[in-house]
Amino acid sequence: MSTDPGDRLPGLVAEFLRRHDPAGDRLGFLRARFDAGLAWVHYPVGSGGLAAPRHLQPLVDDEFARVGAPDNRPRRNGIGLGMVAPTLLRHGTTAQRDRLLRPLWTGEDIWCQLFSEPDAGSDLAGLTTRAVRDGGDWVVNGQKVWTSLAHRARWGILLARTATDVGKHQGITCFVCDMTAPGVQVRPLRQLTGEAEFNEVFLTDVRLPDDLRLGGVGEGWRVARTTLMNERVAIGGAPAPREGGLIGLVARTWRDRPELRTAGRHDELVRLWVRAEAARLAALRLRQQLATGEPGPEGSAVKLAFAELAQRISGFEVELLGEAGLRHDDWTMRRPAETDLLTRTATHRYLRARGNSIEGGSSEILRNIIAERVLGLPVEPRSDR
Numbered sequence: 001m002s003t004d005p006g007d008r009l010p011g012l013v014a015e016f017l018r019r020h021d022p023a024g025d026r027l028g029f030l031r032a033r034f035d036a037g038l039a040w041v042h043y044p045v046g047s048g049g050l051a052a053p054r055h056l057q058p059l060v061d062d063e064f065a066r067v068g069a070p071d072n073r074p075r076r077n078g079i080g081l082g083m084v085a086p087t088l089l090r091h092g093t094t095a096q097r098d099r100l101l102r103p104l105w106t107g108e109d110i111w112c113q114l115f116s117e118p119d120a121g122s123d124l125a126g127l128t129t130r131a132v133r134d135g136g137d138w139v140v141n142g143q144k145v146w147t148s149l150a151h152r153a154r155w156g157i158l159l160a161r162t163a164t165d166v167g168k169h170q171g172i173t174c175f176v177c178d179m180t181a182p183g184v185q186v187r188p189l190r191q192l193t194g195e196a197e198f199n200e201v202f203l204t205d206v207r208l209p210d211d212l213r214l215g216g217v218g219e220g221w222r223v224a225r226t227t228l229m230n231e232r233v234a235i236g237g238a239p240a241p242r243e244g245g246l247i248g249l250v251a252r253t254w255r256d257r258p259e260l261r262t263a264g265r266h267d268e269l270v271r272l273w274v275r276a277e278a279a280r281l282a283a284l285r286l287r288q289q290l291a292t293g294e295p296g297p298e299g300s301a302v303k304l305a306f307a308e309l310a311q312r313i314s315g316f317e318v319e320l321l322g323e324a325g326l327r328h329d330d331w332t333m334r335r336p337a338e339t340d341l342l343t344r345t346a347t348h349r350y351l352r353a354r355g356n357s358i359e360g361g362s363s364e365i366l367r368n369i370i371a372e373r374v375l376g377l378p379v380e381p382r383s384d385r
């Protein structure tokens, strides 16, 4: 029998489907899929995988999708799946991985990212939330802001300062924050769209046991870099079919509504279509590169392209639709469980896209990263290193 995982995987999936009914209990099915190593095939055995090459994952996903198997609702747990899981894999202890990865993958546990603070966004290493050791616990005090999904999250990945007598990048430690712990207070922040996807989070004498520390004391910056690099790939590099996403919506409107067409708009649509396709192919290439390792600074380029395109395409859509493009569907403050821009109005897409060039690293910062770490241009003078 072949030992090549690429040859073995189809048989393993077929065998799994013989034993588990995709139309049966959803959660039971997902848990069993994780236990069989068919969640993330490139993760270690016992952590949802089979230690197989990463590029084989789509083969497994496609086969489960083909038989209509339930998915783990990735849009509900984007931070968990896209950013926390690779961070736990790289920096977590075996006990942490055993405890946290399965309910993360099945979607039972939603995760949030407690990084940004009122005075520490782009300059993340300037954060002031403190964690002080007290016996077997850490006591955390501080404030986080723009925390997407905190109101739904069971766990948060938290950065806190544990030393002040060293350089600012050295004095940070990463924790898994129990969002149900006493002292964690989550307050909604309303956005331009009218919705409150994100929150302020106040941490007052929150006690976290030391076994929720992720990585070594003072090594939080290294852990955060893993999360941030994966964040850029998760936001900018998500798989999309040709003419998928926002450009697909606009192209469909163009085909269905000849009365909206003008020569100038035609030129602009073609320009956007070509850029969207180039961005999609760049993201595809990035995912192929990822199959052989960790995301590099190139992830910043796809995130940057995604943000700029989303703003331009959504702006074009609003203009194309004229008055109708300015009609927003709902201004009541909602807290949606899933982000699905494609089912909302053009106005909603336009307004929500403003945040794309801020969240996950602002476009200015990403341009700095590309200039310095991808293109090797001279670095900006910095006083904090």
Ligand SMILES: Cc1cc2nc3c(=O)[nH]c(=O)nc-3n(C[C@H](O)[C@H](O)[C@H](O)COP(=O)(O)OP(=O)(O)OC[C@H]3O[C@@H](n4cnc5c(N)ncnc54)[C@H](O)[C@@H]3O)c2cc1C
Residues within 6 Å of the ligand: 112, 113, 114, 115, 116, 118, 119, 120, 121, 122, 123, 145, 146, 147, 148, 149, 198, 355, 356, 358, 359, 360, 361, 362, 363, 364, 365, 368
């Ligand atoms: C929709 C949305 C969701 C978010 N979700 C989360 C979340 O779940 N968890 C979380 O922790 N954070 C989250 N954020 C926060 C986000 O990561 C920060 O807003 C972002 O990193 C920018 O930081 P800041 O807002 O403090 O802006 P600042 O750092 O104050 O920057 C202000 C402006 O100055 C520019 N600037 C700053 N420094 C430089 C420099 N050195 N060179 C050039 N330009 C510079 C910036 O690019 C920006 O244009 C979210 C933000 C948004 C919009």
